[in-house]
Amino acid sequence: MGIAAVLATAMALDAVFGEPRWLWQKLPHPAVLMGRAINSLDVRWNTGHARRAKGVAAVILLAATALTISAILSQFGELVVVIVAAILIAQRSLCDHVAAVSSALRLSVGDGRAAVAMIVGRDTRDMDPPAVTRAAIESAAENFSDGVVAPLFWLAIGGLPGLILYKTINTADSMIGHRTPRHTQFGWAAARLDDLMNLIPARASALLIALLSRPRPRWAEIATEARQHRSPNAGWPEAAMARNIGVALSGPRAYHGKMQDHPFVNPHGLHQSGPAQIDATVTVLWRAWAVIFAFAVLCALLL
Template identity: 60%
Template sequence: MSTALALCFAMVLDALFGEPKWLWDRVPHPAVLMGRLIGWADTRFNRGPGRKAKGVVLMAALVIGAAALGLVLRQIPLIEVLLGAILLAQKSLIDHVKAVTRGLETSLDAGRHAVSMIVGRDTSDMDKPAVARGAIESAAENFSDGVIAPAFWFLIAGLPGILVYKVVNTGDSMIGYRTERHRDFGWAAARLDDVLNLIPARLTALLLFPWGKPLSLWREIVTEAHRHRSPNAGWPEAALSRSLGVALSGPRAYHGEMRDYPWVNPEGREATTRDIDAACVRLWAAWAFVLICVAILSFA
């Protein structure tokens, strides 16, 4: 089976079944196992002198280990398809984003609780537009690093590629912070994640671009992406904000501290629950386009 055909089956399985709770309540998800290993390493090695070097060695070991494991497991029939489906996150992403709509339709507090499951910022003082913005921003960013990037690396390098990407992305999400504790130890994880997401983030922006609108919008997307605090997250956010016509990003609080982040598409209107639903539709349309392209590749 070609890698492209395996990716097709993996994408369809993920879209149909997502992350079944009955399964992952009984056995640990591969990403959870990766997280446990990285958490252990953080506790064991993130101390004393040479923290940056220790972090580099950790990420090198994780990348080599993930690649080797992928090379072994891909020899087992269908394991590449099954693990690929497990490591993609289209359905679970949509489910989490739609939960914010259902929460806001119940109450503001329920919406805040739902969005707190998918964003890292403080949610206790959010109003409804801020909750909706958070959901849409999470949809854009996680479509890039939870769907397009793992699919891209699967297509490039099969099971070893997607395993390497996921372990690096998990490392970045756990230790890739500019805090006093992780600034040095997590440096390698953050930089490597930036590199692995460089192409997928820009591909995601193309997928979410509002086709039919003036191409001059692309220049605006590029400008705002470069102004974003992340070298990659700004691309899908800027593209999706233009597709929906809403303003995203802007000031928000982390751990009680306000941060004056710039707006993405500042001329856009305030986000609503309808925009959350529209974002989900847009993500499914982009997913379907990718599936068609991969299917064509599999028969080329």
């Protein structure tokens, strides 16, 4: 089985089964194990002086561990590689979580806030329906890059070691790569390496979403707004998604009780968005997934 067949099979398994709760109620999810290792390093090493150097050492240790484990798992054959890849690809769970925000928002704004709080890190307590909608769509676009395209990219480039290394660094960035007094220094290496590993996948995600748009948006406009984003990568799929479904994204939002005045992405798009636009986003995610899957199947057949 070639790498294209591995990709296609893993994608299909993830799309059909997603994250089976019965399994992860009995066994720890690999992402949970990664999180425990990262948290342990954070507690033990993120103290005293030279925190940036300690953070670099932590990332080196995490990377070495990820590569060692993946090399061992690879020895058990392609079936294990496919299963692990299917577990670490997040298309089905991403779409399910985003769709849950739409369903909850149709019930009440309170339900919508509770649902979107499951997938975003910002304050949701005072969000109105359009703010809940924007948060869900932004999370969908960013996580399509981080949770689907990037894992597939690194699996294709580096096999199982590339995939597990990426997921480890991405998890580390989500836990310690924050610009807070505690993590600005210790999480610096994790954040910078995650930025580097997402450089190509983020732009590839944006290109795919843009190509699925009707009418086709101007790439220069997407690039301009993406470069204004607080993240070097997240702005690319967000700007493309905003134009695909015709909404304005980003804008003012609260983090840790403080409002931050971010500019709107696609400011001429619909501002009073709601569940219908979240549903449209989920449709785009599955259409983009289908293009990647079809390409992987075609490569598997040809190669």
